[in-house]
Amino acid sequence: MxxxxxxxxxxxxxxxxxxxxxxxxxxxxxxxxxxxxxxxxxxxxxxxxxxxxxxxxxxxxxxxxxxxxxxxxxxxxxxxxxxxxxxxxxxxxxxxxxxxxxxxxxxxxxxxxxxxxxxxxxxEEPRTLVTAGKLNLDLNTRLASCGEASARLTPREAELLAMLMSEPNKPVSRADIFEKLWASQGGLSLNVVDVYVGYLRSKMADFVRHGGPILTTVRGRGFMLDLRGQDFRH
Missing domain, CATH: 3.40.50.2300 (Response regulator)
Structure with a gap:
């Protein structure tokens, strides 16, 4: 119970x-x-x-x-x-x-x-690790890391980052992100996506200095995890 x-x-x-x-x-x-x-x-x-x-x-x-x-x-x-x-x-x-x-x-x-x-x-399963280039995300602990830098994410930040990591170097639209992560809650607008992208960028600032990907805005198309030519797997 x-x-x-x-x-x-x-x-x-x-x-x-x-x-x-x-x-x-x-x-x-x-x-x-x-x-x-x-x-x-x-x-x-x-x-x-x-x-x-x-x-x-x-x-x-x-x-x-x-x-x-x-x-x-x-x-x-x-x-x-x-x-x-x-x-x-x-x-x-x-x-x-x-x-x-x-x-x-x-x-x-x-x-x-x-x-x-x-x-x-x-x-509640064994640790699940998502990797994109030099960026790693443990979906169980919600710890993102790149080189010696790491950041603990909130559940929603981790979901957003995992979504972007699943399609690196490809823009994901605000509408698609909102539909997957927030549409079921009601009362929220697309602006919540921008808010959380801002949170992620702040937490990922040290990653760039360790050769990690950049979370970029692609005008008119959404947001993209730019690996700058790195190999990736997920």
Missing amino acids: TRVLIVEDDADIRSMLARGLEAEGFSVGMAGRVEDALSAARDDAPGAVVLDITLPDGSGHDVCRSLREGGYPGPILFLSARDEIRDRAEGLALGADDYIVKPFVFDELVARLRTHLLRRSES
Whole structure:
């Protein structure tokens, strides 16, 4: 039975979510503060976390960041009334798997939760290494490396990089990237692709100095991992 940690300061919403998830066959832990959430995540080892942003002693962003930096591997789903694109982008950039806006449909929350849990279970296999030229990406640990340089990626950054690595030296359109990685979430625009390309470029800056590929923009065609004539395999 998968245990889900609900981090929500509103007691009514917290109780509603707990009753609903238990009826769906999950076990539930609850917290209403950042400190309690981190303690529960450490002690109970939940399989997934449903996380509000606004908490009385800090932000859900703090919880997400701490969990990912501590190596927490399970799905993290933000559930928040904040519906601006920048709020969604920030939450996903911190390592969350999904972002659901309040008011929400409970059945949709459960469906997304099950989808992310299924993806996690399917990925729990021996390390999978993707290689493009001198660039390596471990899909299990989400560690990208080139020579002596390395960078830890968020789940979505790793998915984006793997997509570009699968077709090096070939432009991939914003629309294709968005359709594969973000279309199912709703409420996001194509701009989220540019945001994440920016995140990747920043993390890959040291790779170029070690002879790694360049993440380039091909005007009117999208983005491309330019290997500059290197051999590749994937």
